[in-house]
Amino acid sequence: MNDRLLKTTNPGGSPLINERLFKSIGKPLQRKEDQRLITGKGRFTDDFSMADQTWAWMVRSPYPHARIVHIDKTAALAMPGVLAVLTGADCMQDGLNAIQHSPVPSTQYDVKLRGPGDTPVFTGQHYLLPVDKARFVGEAIAMVVAETRDQASAAAEAVEVQYEELPWVFDSREAAKPDAPRVWEDIPGNVLVDATFGDIEGTEKAFAAAAHVVTFKSHVGRVTGVGLEPRAALGHYDADGDAYTLYAGSGGAVRQKRELADVLGVDQKKIRVLSFDVGGNFGTRNRLYVEAGLVLWSSKKVGRPVKFRAERSESFLTDYQGRDLVTDVSLAIDRDGKFLAMRAHNLSNVGSVLVSLSPLGKGSGLITGSYDIPLATLRAQAVFTNTMATQAYRSSGRPEVTFAIERLIDRAALQIGMDRVELRRRNLVKPDQMPYMNAVGSTYDSGEYEINMDALLELGDFAGAEARRAEAQSRGKLLGIGFCNYVESSIGTPKERVDLIVHADSVEVVIGTQPAGQGHETSFAQVAADVLNVPFEQVFIIMGDTDVVSAGGGTHSGRSMRHASTIIVLAAEELVMQGRKIAAHVFDVAVDQLAYDDGVFRCLYDNRAWTWFELAAKAAAAKLPPELAAGLRVRFDNEMHTPVFPNGSCMCEIEIDPETGSLEIKRYATIDDVGRCINPLIVHGQAHGAIAQGVGQAMWEGCHIDPATGQPLVGSLMDYGMPRFDNLPSFKNEIAEVLSPTNPFGVKAGGEGGTTGALAVIMSAVEDALLPICGVIEMEMPATPLKVWTAIQEGRKRQREKSPARTDARPEVTA
Amino acid sequence: MNPITYLRPGSVDEATRLRADFEEAKYLSGGHTLLPSMKQGLARPSHLIDLTAIPGLRGIAVEAGDAALTIGAATRHVEVASSADVLRVVPALAGLAGSIGDRQVRNRGTIGGSVANNDPSADYPAGLLGLGATVVTNQREIPADEYFVGLFDTALEPGEVIVRVRLPVPLAAGYAKFRSAASRYSVVGVFVVRTPQGVRVAVTGAGEGGVFRATALEAALSANFSAEALAGLSIDSGALLRDMNATPEYRANLIMVMARHAVNNMGRVSMYK
Numbered sequence A: 001m002n003d004r005l006l007k008t009t010n011p012g013g014s015p016l017i018n019e020r021l022f023k024s025i026g027k028p029l030q031r032k033e034d035q036r037l038i039t040g041k042g043r044f045t046d047d048f049s050m051a052d053q054t055w056a057w058m059v060r061s062p063y064p065h066a067r068i069v070h071i072d073k074t075a076a077l078a079m080p081g082v083l084a085v086l087t088g089a090d091c092m093q094d095g096l097n098a099i100q101h102s103p104v105p106s107t108q109y110d111v112k113l114r115g116p117g118d119t120p121v122f123t124g125q126h127y128l129l130p131v132d133k134a135r136f137v138g139e140a141i142a143m144v145v146a147e148t149r150d151q152a153s154a155a156a157e158a159v160e161v162q163y164e165e166l167p168w169v170f171d172s173r174e175a176a177k178p179d180a181p182r183v184w185e186d187i188p189g190n191v192l193v194d195a196t197f198g199d200i201e202g203t204e205k206a207f208a209a210a211a212h213v214v215t216f217k218s219h220v221g222r223v224t225g226v227g228l229e230p231r232a233a234l235g236h237y238d239a240d241g242d243a244y245t246l247y248a249g250s251g252g253a254v255r256q257k258r259e260l261a262d263v264l265g266v267d268q269k270k271i272r273v274l275s276f277d278v279g280g281n282f283g284t285r286n287r288l289y290v291e292a293g294l295v296l297w298s299s300k301k302v303g304r305p306v307k308f309r310a311e312r313s314e315s316f317l318t319d320y321q322g323r324d325l326v327t328d329v330s331l332a333i334d335r336d337g338k339f340l341a342m343r344a345h346n347l348s349n350v351g352s353v354l355v356s357l358s359p360l361g362k363g364s365g366l367i368t369g370s371y372d373i374p375l376a377t378l379r380a381q382a383v384f385t386n387t388m389a390t391q392a393y394r395s396s397g398r399p400e401v402t403f404a405i406e407r408l409i410d411r412a413a414l415q416i417g418m419d420r421v422e423l424r425r426r427n428l429v430k431p432d433q434m435p436y437m438n439a440v441g442s443t444y445d446s447g448e449y450e451i452n453m454d455a456l457l458e459l460g461d462f463a464g465a466e467a468r469r470a471e472a473q474s475r476g477k478l479l480g481i482g483f484c485n486y487v488e489s490s491i492g493t494p495k496e497r498v499d500l501i502v503h504a505d506s507v508e509v510v511i512g513t514q515p516a517g518q519g520h521e522t523s524f525a526q527v528a529a530d531v532l533n534v535p536f537e538q539v540f541i542i543m544g545d546t547d548v549v550s551a552g553g554g555t556h557s558g559r560s561m562r563h564a565s566t567i568i569v570l571a572a573e574e575l576v577m578q579g580r581k582i583a584a585h586v587f588d589v590a591v592d593q594l595a596y597d598d599g600v601f602r603c604l605y606d607n608r609a610w611t612w613f614e615l616a617a618k619a620a621a622a623k624l625p626p627e628l629a630a631g632l633r634v635r636f637d638n639e640m641h642t643p644v645f646p647n648g649s650c651m652c653e654i655e656i657d658p659e660t661g662s663l664e665i666k667r668y669a670t671i672d673d674v675g676r677c678i679n680p681l682i683v684h685g686q687a688h689g690a691i692a693q694g695v696g697q698a699m700w701e702g703c704h705i706d707p708a709t710g711q712p713l714v715g716s717l718m719d720y721g722m723p724r725f726d727n728l729p730s731f732k733n734e735i736a737e738v739l740s741p742t743n744p745f746g747v748k749a750g751g752e753g754g755t756t757g758a759l760a761v762i763m764s765a766v767e768d769a770l771l772p773i774c775g776v777i778e779m780e781m782p783a784t785p786l787k788v789w790t791a792i793q794e795g796r797k798r799q800r801e802k803s804p805a806r807t808d809a810r811p812e813v814t815a
Numbered sequence B: 001m002n003p004i005t006y007l008r009p010g011s012v013d014e015a016t017r018l019r020a021d022f023e024e025a026k027y028l029s030g031g032h033t034l035l036p037s038m039k040q041g042l043a044r045p046s047h048l049i050d051l052t053a054i055p056g057l058r059g060i061a062v063e064a065g066d067a068a069l070t071i072g073a074a075t076r077h078v079e080v081a082s083s084a085d086v087l088r089v090v091p092a093l094a095g096l097a098g099s100i101g102d103r104q105v106r107n108r109g110t111i112g113g114s115v116a117n118n119d120p121s122a123d124y125p126a127g128l129l130g131l132g133a134t135v136v137t138n139q140r141e142i143p144a145d146e147y148f149v150g151l152f153d154t155a156l157e158p159g160e161v162i163v164r165v166r167l168p169v170p171l172a173a174g175y176a177k178f179r180s181a182a183s184r185y186s187v188v189g190v191f192v193v194r195t196p197q198g199v200r201v202a203v204t205g206a207g208e209g210g211v212f213r214a215t216a217l218e219a220a221l222s223a224n225f226s227a228e229a230l231a232g233l234s235i236d237s238g239a240l241l242r243d244m245n246a247t248p249e250y251r252a253n254l255i256m257v258m259a260r261h262a263v264n265n266m267g268r269v270s271m272y273k
Helices: A005-009 A034-037 A090-093 A150-156 A200-209 A253-264 A290-302 A312-318 A358-364 A397-414 A418-426 A449-459 A462-474 A520-532 A561-587 A611-622 A680-699 A753-774 A784-800 B012-021 B032-037 B077-082 B084-089 B092-098 B104-106 B110-116 B123-131 B217-225 B248-264
Strands: A054-060 A067-073 A082-086 A140-146 A160-165 A189-200 A212-223 A230-237 A243-247 A271-272 A306-309 A322-333 A339-351 A374-386 A478-487 A495-502 A508-510 A539-542 A594-597 A600-604 A609-611 A635-639 A647-657 A662-673 A734-737 B005-007 B025-028 B047-050 B061-062 B070-071 B134-137 B141-143 B146-148 B162-168 B172-179 B184-194 B198-204 B269-272
Touching: A034 B248, A054 A150, A054 A290, A054 A312, A067 A140, A082 A090, A082 A150, A082 A290, A140 A150, A140 A290, A160 A495, A160 A784, A189 A200, A189 A680, A200 A339, A212 A397, A212 A680, A243 A253, A243 A290, A253 A271, A290 A306, A322 A358, A322 A397, A322 A418, A339 A358, A339 A397, A339 B269, A358 A374, A358 A397, A374 B005, A397 A418, A397 A753, A418 A478, A449 A462, A449 A478, A449 A647, A449 A662, A449 A734, A462 A478, A462 A647, A478 A753, A495 A561, A495 A611, A508 A520, A508 A561, A520 A539, A520 A561, A561 A594, A561 A600, A561 A611, A561 A635, A594 A611, A609 A611, A647 A753, A662 A680, A662 A753, A662 A784, A680 A734, A680 A753, A734 A784, A753 A784, A784 B248, B012 B025, B012 B141, B061 B084, B070 B110, B077 B092, B077 B104, B077 B110, B084 B092, B092 B123, B092 B172, B092 B269, B110 B123, B110 B162, B123 B146, B123 B162, B123 B172, B123 B184, B123 B198, B172 B248, B184 B248, B198 B217
Parallel strands: A054 A306, A243 A271, A339 A374, A508 A539, A662 A734, B005 B047, B025 B047, B172 B269
Antiparallel strands: A054 A140, A067 A160, A082 A140, A189 A374, A212 A322, A230 A243, A230 A306, A322 A339, A478 A647, A495 A508, A495 A635, A594 A600, A600 A609, A647 A662, B061 B070, B070 B162, B134 B141, B134 B162, B172 B184, B184 B198
């Protein structure tokens, strides 16, 4: 094998990775799963039903914060078909435990988030049903089980819950104040995390000496995933085996099994979880929902299977939500435009109970973005509020901090009068600095940031932007040009397990990831096919049933392709050893007289040779000694902690009609360094979806709450603006493959980069378009026509009054 | 959902008798407002009386000499949008019907249902009020100017059934609407109509009391039918709606902008977002 090639493209040095023999990897193969999914043969949770099954309906709190004084079940129990009405008191009586979400990121690469005064983080108690209080609108307070769904729904209305309304708080800034209503009485205030990182003294000195100090504040608001398939759960308790079975789509069945065992207080062996096709996750389904535990528990109580399916309106209220970060950042810059230091204060709204600190934690390690900023300090806070809990949502935490640093740099360019591209160029981390440890301790593995940026400017025709702006102006329109760089991290659960099994006509790969549309059945098969030199069509990926998949980390944080490709090649090395032993036995030669090369086992002293499938057939017919009796089958466990840092650049152009404030995206281009790209068709699809999801938050989506009542105002698709094809242009995307040195194939991640930069690039374009009228803008996303029009009116008013705009001139382009 | 009895009368008389028999009965046409309301528990009728199978309630006709257009109450949006007659005599009305909701809505929703519901963001109320239509019921004929009373409120008496609407054919008409990014309902829709007697301008999506006529705009356009005639005019935001999509001030602005777009695009529907 060519040494240079090996060094640059096979960081782990696996003899089974031979780029010249790749038949599948890197090819835009069509997805194996599409035929099933588009012909109605998908197996989504609601597709499963059981004989004699009953239905659950939740009684949900209408109040953001209320003490549960009394629950009267009498009337509901008397309703037709009702089998049970269950409350928090019943959960307590049966000794159910609170869900252990393991919410504090704990790998050695995660920033260490602590409670105020360096205390352990208080998480709240996430019981299946609360006993004391309702802490958000929509919280399940009681559960009705009935023969039919309609009967359960009707009886739920007859459950009489006596509430005592309490003062509430939904805004994180308000909740952090000492006199705010308290979501949990167990701790002195609502602040559950308060930790400071970085070189405080050095940062202060750098700020004191800086030629320029620039600040930016914003609130990156609350959004929700809106999976096409509302969440559902079917639970069955089998009294004969004293065992539980749950059908519930999620981000990983193994985790659900572990946490459910804990909630129910039973051995993990007693629980089987099946999660097959999932109609949208984006992080919302990665953490356990109370309904999953409730259907299992209630199934034991009523002695029959229990099914729950959320309404769309329930999903809006009670799917784990995303983002909600208040950020206050500032940058110290020297006379030449070199960044000296950064300060950040990030406040995360975790909702009513702590489910995950991933958004705060992931963002904390990336506050300095793609730039070489020698010094930084960060104060990271998290606070409880009377809202649905937040959770990692596509690109957890990274769009928020990318938004902060990139908008801050746009401001800096305006303030110091330097071109924004040039200012970035002077500060990007350079390839020869890799691996690069940033000022808050994250070590970026690899990347060619400036090359990406220049390629993006070319791809998006940045040079022609001013001409397009002039053309738009001739039509009375304002064209804004948005631009940003991003770097994100893929960490995720470090452990993964694979079973590789070779049959006479197929290879099975059993693995513990859980796709919700990412195409694992295809891209993992590409890897296994090329590693074993077998046809792609004959490789099958098995996932989702904990009776088959015994361990696995699930799918989140862009971990799946990296972990899967790594463990498949490591397991394959072991499988080759096993194959050589079996071949030696079957053909009665010594193991060292058997070679394996490129998918073929060869006898060294004669010309006998067998492919994997031929060997599997012979092994099946042979009587193998006990140590080989398993046949061509290995189980491999791997732990891989080192994170990777996908990165890229984005630009977009938005045309604004100043008369109505309406916005139209005219151009959108990205360069995404995903490391090795296994399937460009899938990666491009992921980029498109990721961009739409990020743009959605920037332009249309928002979980608004009525400040007067604390009631969510968004309960349906009538109010929640989803990205739609006719609101998006055709994207220009290119993939950059700078291989990561951290794993055998050099994979980074490709599912989230599109989202990471989208918030920043859209708001950069909006501000750029409005600059001549408004100067810099304080506009919270989504940037709706109403907000844009209002900003224009205010800007014009300021211009009329000749009050000095904060920045009223467009800086000259010097690049 | 509670049990519901579905009834399908064969005549308007039978429908009204059934309606009188059951206190909690509701008429059903396209059902695109009623059914979602029922799913949310906001409406709980005991009986649904489906009007769409009644002979004579469906169809489009042009009166001799193209004086007026008659559309049966149970005529679906898709039928109005694609009708050769409507496209010939009031193309903006066909455009309006084709701009309602999405394809599924247009295949079910009816003109009678929309007009009876009188949603403040619905499109047909602007079309009817702008054209000076007459709502013909089983009891009487109601001029549009008297028919639209307030938010979800009309001059219909309990049990009264819309049979058809009669729309005088104008010299020209144009419709411009600004749509919500989420619901795609009109945040503001302005229907401008030129008639021999003068110009009528009806505004939907904006008024606290539902659809209304912008009389100042009518006067200006009657004197000089051009976008320039609207310059300098403004709408008082005092009686306009406030919601997540728009403030009253923003709606006042959108009315002027949409009015101008309608005037500049007579014979068409122009959509903005």
